[in-house]
Amino acid sequence: MDALPRHFYDRPTLNVARDLLGCTLVHRLNGRRLSGRIVETEGYVGPQDLASHSRRGPTKANAVMFGPPGYAYVYFTYGMHWLLNAVTEADGFGSAVLLRAIEPLEGQDLIAANRPGRPPLEWTSGPAKLTKALAVDRACNGADLCGGDLFIGAGDRVPDHQVQTGPRIGIASVPEPWRSHPYRFWLKGNPYVSKSR
């Protein structure tokens, strides 16, 4: 499976977020492949988006977001979690797609080992769960998703009637209209889609 080309990411962020559904996130590690089918994403559409880390302009932590498309923006939050994004749009524009959930495909023995004591449905059904499961952390920040050990491969095209949209999760303190914009995309009925609260 080939990595999606850079021009896939050099498009409007919401189109990328929609089209990443059904694609395969792969992490090559120690000669093995850990992978999963992307079932939930969120778009963070640019500095004007008050829910986006890019809203205050480039900083040391979010610099990758402002770089060229097709790179991994990995950041640390809540004192313990790593979250994985794919950078979108033109170099210099701060936008990305957060990968929120995947369905395990390859390397399920290794994935299980990274999620000890948890049932399969809780291995990758959340943005911090999937990074833990696929061993994605700060070392992956800035990785080239178009040609490296962490990449995204094309999947079967997901028809529109299988795609649902809604507001993004975990941004309750963000002002309207950004809080309510339907920038979250998921596969209808897929059991690995994260639980919102």
Place this chain on the structure above:
DNA sequence: TTTACGATCTAT
């Protein structure tokens, strides 16, 4: 240098 908080998860 100090403080407040966060694109979450888990156990209670």
Place this chain on the structure above:
DNA sequence: TAGATCGTAAAT
């Protein structure tokens, strides 16, 4: 429903 837990950036 609250506690864990710490890097980051704004405030002091």
